[in-house]
Amino acid sequence: MLPRQRRNDPTSDRRVAAELTRLKRKVAKTEAEQRRLRNTIRGLARETDVTLGCSCPHCEQSYMLVRDGQMYCPSCSNRRTV
Structure with a gap:
């Protein structure tokens, strides 16, 4: 069975x-904004x-920030020692 052709x-x-x-x-525009950010x-x-x-x-809403041997999520405050 062939599909019906539609008129252009x-x-x-x-x-x-x-x-x-x-x-x-x-x-x-979104890609340019992402590059700037x-x-x-x-x-x-x-x-x-x-x-x-x-x-x-934990939340996958942000990247972890690493400083002084600690990883910290600015979105959910999850912390881990590196």
Whole structure:
């Protein structure tokens, strides 16, 4: 059994193309914002002598901050000794 072919609807095609363009712009904007935030966090970590660790195993909402032999999650306050 073959699937039914649909007629090409130019209005629908334009709508899909416009939505795709909008989504591409949104992804590009989000990626640029993520890059800026990542660079800012690296700078703050360097200035405050903190290292970014892994994702928090407890809440997975933040990266662990490592300082003076302690890992600390700024989201849930989970602490671990390194």
